[in-house]
Amino acid sequence: MMSLNRYRLKHLQKNKHRGAIRAGKLLQRPDRLIGLILIGNNLVNIFASAIATVIAIRLWGDAGIFIATAALTLVILIFAEITPKTIAAMHPERIAFPASLILIPLMKLMYPVVALVNGVTNGLLRIMGFDPAKMDDEHVSSEELRTIVTDAGQLIPSRHRGMLLNILDLEEVTVDDIMVPRNEVYGVDLDDSDDDILRCIQTSSHTRLPVWREDINNIVGMLHTRSISRVIDPQGLDREALEREMEKPYFIPESTPLHTQLLNFQQKKKPLAVVVDEYGDVLGLVALEDILEEIVGEFTSSMADAEEDIHPQRDGSFIIDGTANIREINKTLHWKLPTDGPKTLSGLILEHLESFPDANTGLAIGRYRLEILKLEGNVVQAARVQLSGRVH
Numbered sequence: 001m002m003s004l005n006r007y008r009l010k011h012l013q014k015n016k017h018r019g020a021i022r023a024g025k026l027l028q029r030p031d032r033l034i035g036l037i038l039i040g041n042n043l044v045n046i047f048a049s050a051i052a053t054v055i056a057i058r059l060w061g062d063a064g065i066f067i068a069t070a071a072l073t074l075v076i077l078i079f080a081e082i083t084p085k086t087i088a089a090m091h092p093e094r095i096a097f098p099a100s101l102i103l104i105p106l107m108k109l110m111y112p113v114v115a116l117v118n119g120v121t122n123g124l125l126r127i128m129g130f131d132p133a134k135m136d137d138e139h140v141s142s143e144e145l146r147t148i149v150t151d152a153g154q155l156i157p158s159r160h161r162g163m164l165l166n167i168l169d170l171e172e173v174t175v176d177d178i179m180v181p182r183n184e185v186y187g188v189d190l191d192d193s194d195d196d197i198l199r200c201i202q203t204s205s206h207t208r209l210p211v212w213r214e215d216i217n218n219i220v221g222m223l224h225t226r227s228i229s230r231v232i233d234p235q236g237l238d239r240e241a242l243e244r245e246m247e248k249p250y251f252i253p254e255s256t257p258l259h260t261q262l263l264n265f266q267q268k269k270k271p272l273a274v275v276v277d278e279y280g281d282v283l284g285l286v287a288l289e290d291i292l293e294e295i296v297g298e299f300t301s302s303m304a305d306a307e308e309d310i311h312p313q314r315d316g317s318f319i320i321d322g323t324a325n326i327r328e329i330n331k332t333l334h335w336k337l338p339t340d341g342p343k344t345l346s347g348l349i350l351e352h353l354e355s356f357p358d359a360n361t362g363l364a365i366g367r368y369r370l371e372i373l374k375l376e377g378n379v380v381q382a383a384r385v386q387l388s389g390r391v392h
Contacts, residue, residue, distance in 0.1 A: 001023060001027065001033060001087065001092075001096045001099070001100075002030070002034075003089045003092040003096075004023060004027070004092045004093065004096055005092075007140075008093075009023060009024055009027075017097075018097075019096075019098070019100060020097065022097070022101070023097060023100045025104070026100060026103055026104065031122070031132060032107065032114055032115075032118055033107075035114045035117050035118045035121070036106060036107050036110060036114050039110065039113060039114065039117060040110075045076060045080070048072060049068075049069075050052050052068040052072045053065060053133055055068070056068035064343070065079070065100025071388075074124050081142075087225075095111070108230075111386050132241070141303070142168050142171070149161055149164045149165055149168075150165070162297070163295055163296055163297075164296045165258075166296075166297075169294070170257065170258040170259035170262065170291070170294065170295070171257050171258070171259045172254060172257075172342055173258045173294065174254065174255050174258065175252060175254060175255075175256045175257075175258065175261050175275050175286045176255070176283060176343065177253040177274070177343060178258070178286060178290045178291070178294060179254075179275045179284035179285060179286040180284050180285045180286070181284045181285065181343075181344075182216055182282055182284050184198075184282060184284075185210060185216060185285055186204060186206060186209065187210035187212060187216070187219075188200050188201065188210070188212070188223060189212060189213070189214075190212070190213045190220070190239075191213060194236050194237040194239075195236075197242075198232070198236065198237050198239055201225070201228055201231075202228070203223060206225070207224065207225055208222050208223065208247075208271070208272050209222070209223045210222055210226055210249065210274065210285065211223050211242075211246055216282050217280075217281050219245025219249045219274055219282060220246065220249070221248060221249055222245070222247045222248075222272060223244060223245060223246050223247075224245070224247065227245040231245055249274050250268065250270040250273045250274065251273065251274045251275075251276050252264070252273045252274070252275055252276070253275075253276065253277075253278075254275050254277055254283055258291050258294060259272035261273070261286070261289075265288045269289040271287060272285060272286075272287045272288070273285070273287075309321040309323070309324035309328075309329075310324065310329065310332055310333065315386075316386060316387075317384050317385065317386035318333065318384070318385050318386070319373065319383070319385075320345055320383055320384075320385055321346055321350070321381065321382055322344065322374075322379060322380035322381050322382060322383060323345075323346060323379075323381075324341060324345050325343060325344060326338075326339050326342070326345060326348060327339055327343075329345065333385075335368070335387065336366075337365065337366075337368060338365070345380065345383060345385075346379050346381075346383075348365070349363065349370060349372065349380050349383060350378075352365055352379065353355050356375075356378050357372060357375070358372075358375065360372060360373070367387055367388055368385055368386070368388070369385070369386045369387075369388050370383050370384070371385075372382060374389075
């Protein structure tokens with residue numbers, strides 16, 4: 001009864017399994033169930049000991065006490081304790097569900113005795129500082145659930161396990177970890193000429209485009225590419241129609257966890273958001289598609305784009321663009337570069353050096369050896385990275 005998987009038991013109860021329903025009722029008060037089982041167990045063992053001792057004394061006299069004790073101990077251990085309990089632990093459902101047919105009537109029959117014994121034992125527990133009414137919390141933490149999913153083996157296909165683990169990771173990742181940084185944002189600047197705006201809209205590979213005036217920090221709307229026909233007239237671009245077709249931009253803070261933002265996208269029916277810092281400056285864009293890719297894996301060219309930033313070398317090292325996202329590097333190469341700080345390789349290098357170095361400067365971050373190959377201004381453009389065996 002105690003070896004039953006509580007979560008499988010709940011599943012069977014929901015499916016109206018009679019044995020599971022009976023076992024669930026008994027396990028609602030495990031103290032009473034244990035009391036009933038131990039009362040019956042001890043009654044049988046003590047009664048058997050008394051009978052065996054009487055028989056042994058009549059057969060062998062006083063020496064029979066020792067003979068009965070030794071023989072009955074072996075019999076009880078082998079046939080009444082170790083063997084049946086091992087079988088029950090190995091096949092708890094096959095034993096517990098039929099046993100519940102006997103235990104429920106016994107519980108009703110012996111309830112006064114069980115209640116008396118439990119009352120005494122619970123009183124002793126309170127004196128010793130334990131609260132019998134306070135049961136262990138059966139809720140599973142995210143780490144425990146992660147272990148359950150990982151150890152599920154063939155019960156859950158490997159791809160599905162990966163998706164479940166990715167869902168658990170959503171609460172540990174924020175939108176600024178997966179956003180498109182502002183320097184890579186493709187959008188419409190209303191200060192550009194009509195021809196430039198038209199060219200920008202017509203050559204876009206994105207469904208929605210941010211529209212700003214003067215500076216990306218002044219995003220005034222989002223333009224859906226399905227509205228192209230309504231913003232172009234025979235004379236060219238209709239700016240009034242363009243501003244009329246724009247949707248209101250949706251701003252979110254950079255520290256929003258992905259699982260929260262996924263729900264926000266669903267509630268607000270907005271598939272694209274502008275990420276801003278605490279001062280309101282635009283940091284980048286994040287789309288619903290980006291979060292879904294964190295769950296199901298890459299289904300666009302973003303992984304290919306990440307691989308274009310990483311160039312393997314014959315000596316086992318990699319030349320990586322400084323603007324490459326650290327999380328994408330880790331995904332592509334199965335590395336564990338720190339992701340709790342800067343988001344790009346350049347930012348990571350500069351944070352560890354705490355200065356703006358010259359080219360060919362080397363450093364070690366954990367098991368990774370890095371060498372700056374190209375530096376332009378205050379940004380590392382390229383670095384050689386190699387995994388070493390030593391931790392620095």
